[in-house]
Structure formats: C-alpha cells, structure tokens
Amino acid sequence: MSSPVRHMAQAGLTTGSTPGTTEHLATHIMPLDQGPHGYEMFKNKQDGCVRALFQLDR
Numbered sequence: 001m002s003s004p005v006r007h008m009a010q011a012g013l014t015t016g017s018t019p020g021t022t023e024h025l026a027t028h029i030m031p032l033d034q035g036p037h038g039y040e041m042f043k044n045k046q047d048g049c050v051r052a053l054f055q056l057d058r
Helices: 004-015 032-043
Strands: 028-031 052-055
Touching: 028 032, 032 052
Parallel strands: 028 052
Antiparallel strands: none
16 A cells, blocks of 8 residues: 555655645635635636635735
C-alpha cells in the first residue's frame, strides 16, 4: 500500500509547486473581505471558479 503523503509530494513536484502546499489547488485567490463574492463565484461556477482561496494578508 502506498503512502498518500508520498503521492502528494510527487504531485507537488510534477506541478512545480512546493510539496506540502495547497495554493496550486486554488483557481481563484482573493482577500478574505471578498469572501461573499468568492463564494458566489464558486457556487455559480463563474469565471471557471472551482476552488476559491481566501487570504488574510492580501
């Protein structure tokens, strides 16, 4: 049985992202104060939004 962590690390290496981060999974990154707008984008699949990531310091 193979380790999920190993698969995640390999996926990070093949996508060019840093292993252990999830930022490469987000389709839209926006500040937290745009949360309601980001949720509507996700809910209605606007602009290809599949995963919205909200950041505190952006």
